[in-house]
Amino acid sequence: MALLAFVITISLMLVVVIVVVYAERKVAAFMQDRLGPTEAGPYGTLQPLLDVLKLLQKEDIIPAAADKKLFAVAPILIFAAVFAGFAVIPLSPTLVPAGVGIGVFYLLAIISLDVIGLLMAGWGSNNKYAMLGAMRSVAQIVSYEIPAGLALLSVVMICQSLDFQEISYQQGVLMNAFPGLEQEQNWLFGIRSLGFETTTVGGLTTWNIFRAPVLLVAFIVYFIASLAECNRAPFDIPEAESELVAGFHVEYSGFRFATFFLAEYAMMVLVCLVAVILFLGSWNTPLPNIGPIALANWTTGAPGGIASVVWGGFWLISKTLVLLFVQLWARWTYPRLRVDQLMHLCWKVLTPISIGLVLLAGLWRLLMI
Amino acid sequence: MSVVKHKVGFRDVVKSLVSGARLTLHHFLHADKRRKPVYISDESYFEQKEGLVTLTYPYEALPVPDKGRYRLHNEIDDCIVCDLCAKVCPVNCITIESVKATEDIGVTSDGTKKRLYAPTFDIDMAKCCYCGLCTTVCPTDCLTMTPVYDFPEVDIKNMVYHFTDLSPEQAQEKKQLLEKQQEEMAAAKAAALAARKQQG
Numbered sequence: 001m002a003l004l005a006f007v008i009t010i011s012l013m014l015v016v017v018i019v020v021v022y023a024e025r026k027v028a029a030f031m032q033d034r035l036g037p038t039e040a041g042p043y044g045t046l047q048p049l050l051d052v053l054k055l056l057q058k059e060d061i062i063p064a065a066a067d068k069k070l071f072a073v074a075p076i077l078i079f080a081a082v083f084a085g086f087a088v089i090p091l092s093p094t095l096v097p098a099g100v101g102i103g104v105f106y107l108l109a110i111i112s113l114d115v116i117g118l119l120m121a122g123w124g125s126n127n128k129y130a131m132l133g134a135m136r137s138v139a140q141i142v143s144y145e146i147p148a149g150l151a152l153l154s155v156v157m158i159c160q161s162l163d164f165q166e167i168s169y170q171q172g173v174l175m176n177a178f179p180g181l182e183q184e185q186n187w188l189f190g191i192r193s194l195g196f197e198t199t200t201v202g203g204l205t206t207w208n209i210f211r212a213p214v215l216l217v218a219f220i221v222y223f224i225a226s227l228a229e230c231n232r233a234p235f236d237i238p239e240a241e242s243e244l245v246a247g248f249h250v251e252y253s254g255f256r257f258a259t260f261f262l263a264e265y266a267m268m269v270l271v272c273l274v275a276v277i278l279f280l281g282s283w284n285t286p287l288p289n290i291g292p293i294a295l296a297n298w299t300t301g302a303p304g305g306i307a308s309v310v311w312g313g314f315w316l317i318s319k320t321l322v323l324l325f326v327q328l329w330a331r332w333t334y335p336r337l338r339v340d341q342l343m344h345l346c347w348k349v350l351t352p353i354s355i356g357l358v359l360l361a362g363l364w365r366l367l368m369i
Numbered sequence: 370m371s372v373v374k375h376k377v378g379f380r381d382v383v384k385s386l387v388s389g390a391r392l393t394l395h396h397f398l399h400a401d402k403r404r405k406p407v408y409i410s411d412e413s414y415f416e417q418k419e420g421l422v423t424l425t426y427p428y429e430a431l432p433v434p435d436k437g438r439y440r441l442h443n444e445i446d447d448c449i450v451c452d453l454c455a456k457v458c459p460v461n462c463i464t465i466e467s468v469k470a471t472e473d474i475g476v477t478s479d480g481t482k483k484r485l486y487a488p489t490f491d492i493d494m495a496k497c498c499y500c501g502l503c504t505t506v507c508p509t510d511c512l513t514m515t516p517v518y519d520f521p522e523v524d525i526k527n528m529v530y531h532f533t534d535l536s537p538e539q540a541q542e543k544k545q546l547l548e549k550q551q552e553e554m555a556a557a558k559a560a561a562l563a564a565r566k567q568q569g
Contacts, residue, residue: 030400031393035423333393334386 005097009086016317017265020324021048027328055261058254063126066251070124075252075259078117082266084110089273090165092283092312093174093303103164104156107274108149111229114267115141118238118248121260125251133247136339137238141229143346148225150354151218154361155278158190158212158368164277171211172284173202173296177303189213190368202296203288207281212368214360219279221354223323226271228346230264233331237339272323273316280319283312408432432516438499439518441492443532447477447511450485454503454512462496463503464489471546477509487533488540494520495528 022037022045029036037044062071088103090096100106115138122134159167169178176182176199188196188205190212198205209216228235231247239247249260276282287295299315301307337345402420406429407413424430433439455463466489474483504512522528535543 027397030397030421033396033400033420033422035421035425038425329390329393329397333389 002097005087008091008095009089009097010083012091013083013086013266013269014262016269016320017262018048019321020265020268020328021051023321023325024328024331027325028332031329031332052258055258056255058257060254060256061251063251065126067124067126070120071251072256074117074121074124075249075256075263077120078114079259079263079266081110081113081117082263082270084113085270086266086273088164089270089277090168090283091316092309093169093177095309095312096165099165100163102162104152104162104167104278107164108145108152111267111270112141112145114263121252122248125248127251129244129246130248130250133238133244133250136244137231137248140231140235140238140342140346143343144225144228144235144350147221147346147350147354148229150351150358151222151225152274152278154218154354154357155208155215157358157361158208158215158365160365164282167208168277168282168284171206171208171281173200173206173289173300174284174303175199175206186211187368190364192368198288201288201290202284202300204281204286205288206284207286208279212361212364214357214364215279217353218357218361219275221350221357222279223275223326224345225350226275227327227330228342230267230271232268232327234334234337235342236331236336237342268324268327269320272320272327275323276316276319280323281315283316285311285315286319406431433518437516437518438501438514440494440515440520441497441503441530442513442515443490443492444511444513445487445490445532445534447479447509448487448490448532449477449481449483449509450487450490451508453506453508457502457506459500459502460496460498462493462498464491464493468540468543469547470543471550477511479509481509486535486540486543488535488537488543490532491529492532493529495525 025047026036026044028034037047040046040050062068085107087098088096088100088107090099118137118141119134122130122132122137125131155167156162159170161167161170166178166181169175169181170184170186175184175186184199185192186198186201186206188194188198189210198211204210209219227233231238238244239249244250249257252260285296285299287299289296299311301309301311399419400421402417404417404420404422404424405413406424408431450465450467452465452467455461455465465487467485468488470484470486474486476482499514501514504510504514533540
């Protein structure tokens with residue numbers, strides 16, 4: 001079972017990463033009025049695969065003055081840290097690789113390991129650009145973990161759980177099917193005194209951002225912070241091509257570089273998955289039950305059945321792809337921030353907002369019971 | 370003079386972020402339209418303001434102007450080997466060698482009588498500066514510029530275009546014929562001179 005979960009997760013991750021790499025090039029091209037890849041396969045769809053093949057054939061160069069052990073371990077550590085995060089991601093009502101009760105906490109902890117890998121790569125390369133990139137990267141990721149963590153904390157306070165699967169069940173029509181939640185009820189905007197129960201309505205109305213509208217702000221804070229955490233534009237100072245060549249992985253080539261590349265895109269997918277699970281209804285359908293038209297029930301399936309696995313996977317992946325598109329959209333729209341602007345945004349804007357959100361989320365929870 | 374106000378408020382920041390995002394989304398949503406490879410005289414040339422601008426070059430290309438100056442071509446059948454082009458060429462990229470014909474070799478398509486063979490008519494396209502002077506001086510209009518502009522070569526020697534229609538053997542034969550004729554004429558002249566001397 002563990003092996004099966006491993007295989008499913010890694011193949012799913014690879015497929016999504018390949019799709020995102022292809023989408024990145026096409027979206028970038030279309031936003032800049034270009035064509036993007038057109039030659040490799042129909043509409044250039046084989047481009048990412050061929051890129052990987054090219055990388056695998058390249059010479060594996062280790063600089064003579066590099067710290068060879070750190071240099072060799074860094075890409076593996078980074079990828080392992082990101083991939084380990086996928087272990088707690090529920091893919092459907094019944095399919096979750098590791099149903100850990102403290103999933104959110106585990107995820108935040110394991111992703112932080114990433115920082116050590118970045119620093120190892122930057123230091124081990126013995127290159128000033130790599131070192132600068134790694135230091136910027138670490139400073140940025142450590143800073144942005146605070147607003148991101150606080151935004152997740154407000155979700156945890158609303159949901160009263162650290163279990164991704166439990167949080168997922170709370171955001172849909174299947175809520176009462178989860179052991180321990182049989183008596184729970186959902187209210188419109190989470191305000192019980194409005195007297196409008198949405199437990200059986202499901203759909204959009206029970207997503208966390210509607211169940212407790214305060215989480216809509218938390219979602220935006222988390223999304224901005226997550227862009228910074230995976231070194232994406234407009235927060236790509238660690239990799240700033242125009243000033244640092246490529247940041248911490250400037251000395252890497254061939255398979256090792258491919259590992260970094262994979263880890264970076266896997267990280268993008270992971271932060272989007274977390275955003276979807278915690279804010280946008282996880283694997284739940286966006287269509288609500290409206291009276292006799294039980295759209296939510298039809299597009300959910302009975303838990304345990306094949307239909308629920310397929311629908312769950314479909315909704316989760318499609319919502320994630322939408323968020324990933326927003327990430328690409330932001331990258332090809334906004335210019336890079338300066339270091340001081342980056343720190344200003346983190347410490348003087350996002351952190352105070354997210355502290356306020358935690359307080360508000362606590363108060364909102366009182367309205368829900 | 371108006372002073373541009375530096376906008377830093379939350380509202381202004383959000384406004385500018387949204388307007389930027391709308392701009393790129395607009396381009397993304399119009400990616401189904403594409404620029405067509407039409408000439409500037411086409412009515413739709415300036416109407417294609419939206420959509421992708423890239424042309425997939427080897428498969429589609431913008432047409433070139435009728436009077437554009439690109440690769441030279443010499444129609445050797447119409448060439449009278451007058452050497453004007455080689456003389457006017459500012460970069461000396463045309464090499465011509467001529468051999469007088471011993472017999473009648475016909476006329477060009479515009480009726481000019483041909484009197485010379487061209488054992489060598491080479492144009493070095495790598496040296497050519499595409500000024501078009503040679504085509505203006507050409508009396509029979511056999512040297513023209515074609516719309517072909519894409520002719521890269523791996524070996525630079527291949528950039529020298531040979532336009533002669535004579536094989537080296539044929540060229541040798543024509544040269545020998547000419548020498549023979551000249552010898553005969555010289556002999557005839559000498560004979561005539563000797564005869565006159567005897568008489569006088």
